[in-house]
Amino acid sequence: xxxxxxxxxxxxxxxxxxxxxxxxxxxxxxxxxxxxxxxxxxxxxxxxxxxxxxxxxxxxxxxxxxxxxxxxxxxxxxxxxxxxxxxxxxxxxxxxxxxxxxxxxxxxxxxxxxxxxxxxxxxxxxxxxxxxxxxxxxxxxxxxxxxxxxxxxxxxxxxxxxxxxxxxxxxxxxxxxxxxxxxxxxxxxxxxxxxxxxxxxxxxxxxxxxxxxxxxxxxxxxxxxxxxxxxxxxxxxxxxxxxxxxxxxxxxxxxxxxxxxxxxxxxxxxxxxxxxxxxxxxxxxxxxxxxxxxxxxxxxxxxxxxxxxxxxxxxxxxxxxxxxxxxxxxxxxxxxxxxxxxxxxxxxxxxxxxxxxxxxxxxxxxxxxxxxxxxxxxxxxxxxxxxxxxxxxxxxxxxxxxxxxxxxxxxxxxxxxxxxxxxxxxxxxxxxxxxxxxxxxxxxxxx
Amino acid sequence: xxxxxxxxxxxxxxxxxxxxxxxxxxxxxxxxxxxxxxxxxxxxxxxxxxxxxxxxxxxxxxxxxxxxxxxxxxxxxxxxxxxxxxxxxxxxxxxxxxxxxxxxxxxxxxxxxxxxxxxxxxxxxxxxxxxxxxxxxxxxxxxxxxxxxxxxxxxxxxxxxxxxxxxxxxxxxxxxxxxxxxxxxxxxxxxxxxxxxxxxxxxxxxxxxxxxxxxxxxxxxxxxxxxxxxxxxxxxxxxxxxxxxxxxxxxxxxxxxxxxxxxxxxxxxxxxxxxxxxxxxxxxxxxxxxxxxxxxxxxxxxxxxxxxxxxxxxxxxxxxxxxxxxxxxxxxxxxxxxxxxxxxxxxxxxxxxxxxxxxxxxxxxxxxxxxxxxxxxxxxxxxxxxxxxxxxxxxxxxxxxxxxxxxxxxxxxxxxxxxxxxxxxxxxxxxxxxxxxxxxxxxxxxx
Numbered sequence: 034x035x036x037x038x039x040x041x042x043x044x045x046x047x048x049x050x051x052x053x054x055x056x057x058x059x060x061x062x063x064x065x066x067x068x069x070x071x072x073x074x075x076x077x078x079x080x081x082x083x084x085x086x087x088x089x090x091x092x093x094x095x096x097x098x099x100x101x102x103x104x105x106x107x108x109x110x111x112x113x114x115x116x117x118x119x120x121x122x123x124x125x126x127x128x129x130x131x132x133x134x135x136x137x138x139x140x141x142x143x144x145x146x147x148x149x150x151x152x153x154x155x156x157x158x159x160x161x162x163x164x165x166x167x168x169x170x171x172x173x174x175x176x177x178x179x180x181x182x183x184x185x186x187x188x189x190x191x192x193x194x195x196x197x198x199x200x201x202x203x204x205x206x207x208x209x210x211x212x213x214x215x216x217x218x219x220x221x222x223x224x225x226x227x228x229x230x231x232x233x234x235x236x237x238x239x240x241x242x243x244x245x246x247x248x249x250x251x252x253x254x255x256x257x258x259x260x261x262x263x264x265x266x267x268x269x270x271x272x273x274x275x276x277x278x279x280x281x282x283x284x285x286x287x288x289x290x291x292x293x294x295x296x297x298x299x300x301x302x303x304x305x306x307x308x309x310x311x312x313x314x315x316x317x318x319x320x321x322x323x324x325x326x327x328x329x330x331x332x333x334x335x336x337x338x339x340x341x342x343x344x345x346x347x348x349x350x351x352x353x354x355x356x357x358x359x360x361x362x363x364x365x366x367x368x369x370x371x372x373x374x375x376x377x378x379x380x381x382x383x384x385x386x387x388x389x390x391x392x393x394x395x396x397x398x399x400x401x402x403x404x405x406x407x408x409x410x411x412x413x414x415x416x417x418x419x420x421x422x423x424x425x426x427x428x429x430x431x432x433x434x435x436x437x438x439x440x441x442x443x444x445x446x447x448x449x450x451x452x453x454x455x456x457x458x459x460x461x462x463x464x465x466x467x468x469x470x471x472x473x474x475x476x477x478x479x480x
Numbered sequence: 481x482x483x484x485x486x487x488x489x490x491x492x493x494x495x496x497x498x499x500x501x502x503x504x505x506x507x508x509x510x511x512x513x514x515x516x517x518x519x520x521x522x523x524x525x526x527x528x529x530x531x532x533x534x535x536x537x538x539x540x541x542x543x544x545x546x547x548x549x550x551x552x553x554x555x556x557x558x559x560x561x562x563x564x565x566x567x568x569x570x571x572x573x574x575x576x577x578x579x580x581x582x583x584x585x586x587x588x589x590x591x592x593x594x595x596x597x598x599x600x601x602x603x604x605x606x607x608x609x610x611x612x613x614x615x616x617x618x619x620x621x622x623x624x625x626x627x628x629x630x631x632x633x634x635x636x637x638x639x640x641x642x643x644x645x646x647x648x649x650x651x652x653x654x655x656x657x658x659x660x661x662x663x664x665x666x667x668x669x670x671x672x673x674x675x676x677x678x679x680x681x682x683x684x685x686x687x688x689x690x691x692x693x694x695x696x697x698x699x700x701x702x703x704x705x706x707x708x709x710x711x712x713x714x715x716x717x718x719x720x721x722x723x724x725x726x727x728x729x730x731x732x733x734x735x736x737x738x739x740x741x742x743x744x745x746x747x748x749x750x751x752x753x754x755x756x757x758x759x760x761x762x763x764x765x766x767x768x769x770x771x772x773x774x775x776x777x778x779x780x781x782x783x784x785x786x787x788x789x790x791x792x793x794x795x796x797x798x799x800x801x802x803x804x805x806x807x808x809x810x811x812x813x814x815x816x817x818x819x820x821x822x823x824x825x826x827x828x829x830x831x832x833x834x835x836x837x838x839x840x841x842x843x844x845x846x847x848x849x850x851x852x853x854x855x856x857x858x859x860x861x862x863x864x865x866x867x868x869x870x871x872x873x874x875x876x877x878x879x880x881x882x883x884x885x886x887x888x889x890x891x892x893x894x895x896x897x898x899x900x901x902x903x904x905x906x907x908x909x910x911x912x913x914x915x916x917x918x919x920x921x922x923x924x925x926x927x
Contacts (some may be wrong), residue, residue: 122779234744236683297681
C-alpha cells in the first residue's frame with residue numbers, strides 16, 4: 034500500500050493533508066487530493082513531491098470510480114450524506130475507507146460486505162465524534178478494569194473562539210460549518226438521567242442548557258447533543274444510570290439562541306417570501322405578530338417585549354450587534370430563515386485571519402469502588418494558530434491521518450465497519466496526538 | 481365515457497361511491513372501486529349492479545396501469561404522496577384524474593403535459609381544500625364584480641364532533657385521519673396581517689390560537705393552517721392586506737395541544753426507546769426533566785408544575801382523562817412519540833357508532849366600497865348521520881362525484897392541472913351541494 038486518496042480539500046483538510054504528506058515523504062507514499070475545485074486541491078498539496086492534486090466531481094460515478102481505483106486507502110471529507118456513494122465504490126474496488134462523520138445506518142448495513150471484502154471502514158475518526166470516543170473509552174476501560182462501577186458519564190465538547198480573540202458579545206466565532214451550527218438540535222435530544230431516558234424537544238433544548246465548570250477557564254454552558262444513548266452499548270455503559278453528551282458554549286449563548294428558536298428564525302423547512310430589497314429588520318418583523326406586541330413600537334422594542342427582556346439587556350445587545358434591526362438588504366432569494374440567519378452570522382461571527390479558535394473537551398466520570406464514590410474529570414484544551422490553521426482542523430484531521438498511518442505501517446486486526454473505541458485504535462492514536470500537543474488533563478476526587 | 485375508477489375505499493369514500501353509483505344507474509355508467517383490501521372494496525360497492533370491486537396494490541406498476549387503462553375517469557383517494565404515481569399513468573393512458581388532496585409541486589409540473597394530452601387533473605376537490613375554494617371564490621368574485629375592495633379575507637374550517645355527541649373534556653372526536661391531526665402544524669405557518677407576511681413557528685402556533693364567533697354556535701378557537709398565501713394569486717388577492725386560513729377547534733383544545741407541543745410528545749422524527757411493558761405514565765416521565773421538576777412528586781404533579789397549571793385545572797383534567805398518568809401498557813415497538821400519542825387519542829377520541837360529527841366552515845370578508853366598510857360572513861354547518869355516514873365523508877366525497885358527473889355529462893372547457901376556483905366549476909357544484917343540504921348562510925353588516 035503506498036497510495037492515499039483524500040476526497041475534499043475544504044475547511045478541515047489542512048492539518049490532515051500536511052500530516053500525510055510528511056508521512057508520505059518518510060514512507061514513500063503518494064497522497065492524492067481530489068476536489069471539485071482543482072485550485073483548492075492544488076493549494077492544499079502545495080507542490081509537495083509526494084502530493085498530487087486532481088479535479089473530481091463525486092457525483093460523476095465513472096470519474097469517482099476511476100479516481101478511487103488508483104488508491105489503496107481513501108479518506109472522505111465530503112458532507113456526511115455523500116459518504117455512502119464513496120463507501121459503495123470502495124466496497125466494489127476493495128479499498129479501505131475513513132471518515133470523520135457520524136456513521137449512518139446505511140453505512141452500518143455495509144458491515145458484512147466490508148468484512149467479506151476484507152476491508153475496513155473506520156468512521157467517527159475526527160474530534161467529536163472521534164477523539165471523544167478514544168479518550169472516553171480509555172478512561173472507561175481503566176475504571177472498569179480496576180473494578181469501578183460507573184454511575185455517571187458526561188462528555189462535553191465545543192468548538193469556540195480563544196479568549197484572546199474573543200471580541201464580540203456572542204463570545205463565539207465559527208471554526209466549523211456554520212450550517213451545522215444554525216441547524217444544531219433540530220428534532221429531539223435524548224439522554225439518560227438517573228436511570229430514566231429523557232427527551233428534550235428543540236423548543237426546550239437551549240433553554241435547558243446547564244452550567245459546567247472547566248478547570249482554569251471557568252463556567253461554560255452545555256446543551257444536550259443529539260442522541261447520547263447511541264453509544265450506551267458500544268461504550269459498555271448499559272448499567273450506567275446517567276449518560277449525557279453535550280455541546281459547550283460561552284455563558285449567555287444558549288439563552289440568546291433560544292430566543293432565535295422561540296422566534297422561529299432557525300426554520301429550514303420553508304422559503305421565507307423575500308422581496309429583492311428586504312432588509313434584516315423586515316425579516317424579524319415577519320416573526321413578530323401584532324397580537325403579541327405593541328405595533329406602534331420599533332422592531333427592537335417589539336422583540337424585547339416578545340422576549341420579555343429589558344431593551345438594553347445582554348441578550349438584546351447580542352441581537353443589536355448582529356444588525357437585526359438595520360435596513361441592510363439581505364440579498365437572498367427563496368432562502369429559508371435558517372439560510373438568512375446563516376448568511377448574517379457567517380459574516381459577523383467570522384474568524385479574522387489572525388484570530389485563534391479554541392477547542393474544549395471534558396469528560397466527567399462518577400464511579401463507585403469499594404464503597405467509595407469518585408469523580409474523575411478529563412479535560413483537553415487546544416488553541417489554534419490562526420484562522421487557517423485552526424485547532425478544529427487539527428483535531429478533526431490528525432486522527433484520520435494517524436489511523437491511516439497506523440493501518441499502512443502496522444495493520445489493523447478487524448475488518449468491517451467500525452468507530453474508534455477499541456484499545457488497538459485509541460492507544461496508539463492518543464499517544465501520537467499527545468506528541469502533537471493534544472493532552473487530556475485528569476483530575477480525580479473522592480465525593 | 482362510461483367507466484369510472486375510484487382508487488381507495490377508505491374512510492372518505494362512502495358518500496362518493498354511493499353518489500356515483502346512483503348517477504351510474506341513471507346514466508348507464510360503471511364504477512370500479514379498487515383497494516388493497518378486496519373486502520373493503522366489496523363492502524363499498526354493496527353488489528350494486530353498476531359497481532365492481534377489484535383488488536389493487538398501487539405499488540405494483542403493471543396492475544396499476546392495467547386497472548387505470550380500463551377506466552375513462554380516475555378518482556384517487558390514496559394518501560397524498562401517492563397521487564403522483566397515478567397521475568403519471570393517467571398521463572400515459574390519457575385519463576382524467578381527480579383528487580381531494582393539496583396539489584403538490586410535482587403535480588403542478590405535469591400541467592403542460594396534461595394540457596398537451598387533452599386531459600384534466602382536478603385537485604383540491606374535497607372539503608378543505610375544496611368547498612372552501614368554491615364558496616370563497618364565489619363571494620370574492622361577487623365582491624370584486626360590484627367594485628368592492630377586499631381588505632381582509634379569513635377562512636376557517638374544522639372537522640369536529642356534533643354538540644349532541646360531545647361527551648369528553650377535549651370536545652373533539654376524530655372524523656378524519658388521526659395522523660394528520662397529530663402532526664398538524666409541524667413546520668412554520670404563514671399568513672398576511674395588515675400587509676405584512678407573518679410566520680408562526682410550531683412552538684407558538686397553538687399558543688397563538690384566536691377566538692372566533694360562529695353564529696348560533698358561539699365561540700371557537702382557530703389556529704393558522706399551513707401557508708395561507710398559497711392562494712393569494714389564484715384567488716386574486718394580491719392587494720388584500722390580511723389573508724388567513726385557519727383550523728377550528730373547541731375552546732380549550734389549542735391550549736392543551738400547545739402543552740403537548742411544549743412537552744415534545746408530538747415528535748415524529750425519532751423512535752421513543754420503548755420497553756415492551758412501558759406504560760403511558762413512564763412515557764410522559766421521559767419528557768419531564770429532573771431539573772425542571774420536583775422529582776419526588778407524582779407524574780401528574782410534575783406535569784402540572786412543568787405547565788404552570790393548577791393540579792385540577794381544565795387542562796390537567798383533559799390530560800388525566802386521556803390516561804396519561806396510568807400504568808396501562810402502550811404495546812408499541814420502535815414507535816415515535818407522535819405514534820404513541822396517535823394510538824392513545826385514536827382510542828379515546830373515537831366516534832361511537834351512533835355519534836355524529838360536525839363540519840364547520842366560515843369565511844369572513846371585510847371590504848370597502850363607495851367609502852364604506854362591510855363585513856360579510858358566510859357560514860356552513862353540517863352534522864353527520866352517525867360514525868359511518870359522517871358529514872366529513874359527505875363533504876369530501878360529494879364535490880369529487882359532482883365534478884365527475886359534470887365532466888361526463890356537460891364537459892369542462894379547460895385542460896391541464898386545476899383546482900376548483902373558476903365559476904365553471906363552483907357554480908354547478910355549489911348549486912348541487914345545496915340540494916344535498918350544504919348551505920352557506922351569509923350575513924353582511926356595515927362596520
